[in-house]
């Protein structure tokens with residue numbers, strides 16, 4: 092796991108929990124309007140992929156239990172994991188790219204309504220992503236994947252000062268490169284080919300030589316709109332368009348997007364497709380449905396977008412009519428670690444990944460509320476443009492005091508807590524009931540994120556070995572971990 096150097100090891104801060112009376116007076120437990128719906132409180136569980144869908148993207152019993160368990164903690168809003176909008180295989184991630192996914196999604200909505208007593212609003216995150224292949228074996232790459240051309244022959248001829256290379260057939264070039272020393276390979280392959288060899292082939296939105304990439308601006312508005320229509324039909328209270336992290340829409344917003352077709356270059360052009368997608372979604376679901384966005388306050392990569400870009404996008408998003416803006420940070424492929432052969436590059440392994448889900452192995456700033464300067468700027472840009480669109484902040488928020496301070500200072504309107512809610516989905520409810528002392532507190536060491544990285548069912552180290560023999564406890568595929576935190580015995584209700 093990447094961490095800053097020199098590293099500063101932080102402990103989780105002491106927490107002072109409110110009494111029930113203090114909680115009742117707090118900003119955190121005050122309602123807020125988000126588009127067409129009202130959240131009962133300003134508490135929010137951001138999207139977290141739990142790796143529990145079927146291989147072909149259907150909702151499973153484990154998904155229902157997972158979302159039901161978060162709903163039992165009654166957050167103001169719960170966002171369902173990044174859910175694929177296309178009808179293409181994408182492993183055990185939820186999908187919404189066809190009507191056949193509707194029955195499972197409807198059931199998920201029902202479970203959340205039931206478990207939260209109708210008090211949690213449920214959104215679903217809609218995602219598109221481009222192709223990412225696993226890192227190939229070296230021999231296979233040279234035998235099959237490398238597209239041998241005269242550029243390679245010329246490079247070899249120049250390198251060895253021998254024109255005979257210009258006449259060599261494809262098979263000879265492949266065989267030679269397969270066993271060639273690294274210095275030779277480095278001089279013959281271009282940057283993208285080297286990346287494909289070392290990290291696995293990965294498409295970019297700038298690969299406009301590929302028809303399906305060139306056509307993204309024509310295809311994506313319809314795909315997102317269809318997905319949003321299904322979300323509404325399934326009963327979700329709204330959708331969150333995923334314009335953050337390493338995925339297609341974030342790549343359009345990126346400063347690194349140099350597309351020359353009117354969808355890249357200046358900030359106005361980079362935001363064009365994200366706005367066209369929004370308009371298509373809005374036209375499909377109507378004005379009386381909540382449509383929000385998650386995007387990056389900072390990409391945290393060389394040449395990437397910074398807070399100035401995000402502030403501009405935020406004002407544009409608010410003007411267009413988005414109902415909420417959820418701010419995240421980093422989580423990019425560009426600085427990710429090299430994966431092992433046979434594995435795909437994972438966008439949360441470098442510095443930008445660290446900034447997305449910061450741990451206690453940090454720098455002087457530490458992980459707690461680390462991303463608040465971004466939501467603060469986003470909120471200011473929205474307000475300066477004359478809008479009141481609510482802003483959601485997340486990143487290292489695990490205490491009532493910090494959540495309350497965020498709202499008091501006006502750094503955001505709603506407080507998201509992903510890992511703290513995984514550690515203890517009842518934590519908001521406990522705080523509200525004056526029983527904060529019972530909160531199981533996240534230690535921010537990212538055991539859960541490591542499971543996500545290896546596509547294992549996500550659990551929390553604070554509870555996944557407890558009561559494995561408890562009747563009815565669902566266990567991980569290897570039978571060694573429980574999949575849900577133990578129930579909290581609610582003695583008195585709010």
Ligand SMILES: Cc1cc2nc3c(=O)[nH]c(=O)nc-3n(C[C@H](O)[C@H](O)[C@H](O)COP(=O)(O)O)c2cc1C
Nearest residue numbers: 137138139140172173448485486487508509510543
């Ligand atoms: C296991 C795991 C899965 C995640 N999956 C998603 C996701 O599907 N979509 C998303 O926007 N963020 C995802 N995130 C990021 C979180 O939503 C959140 O932004 C991040 O963890 C920082 O907040 P926290 O400090 O409260 O955990 C994920 C985080 C974790 C730990």
Ligand code: SF4
Nearest residue numbers: 533534537539551552
């Ligand atoms: S495993 Fe649990 S304690 Fe560790 S970071 Fe994840 S949620 Fe927090």
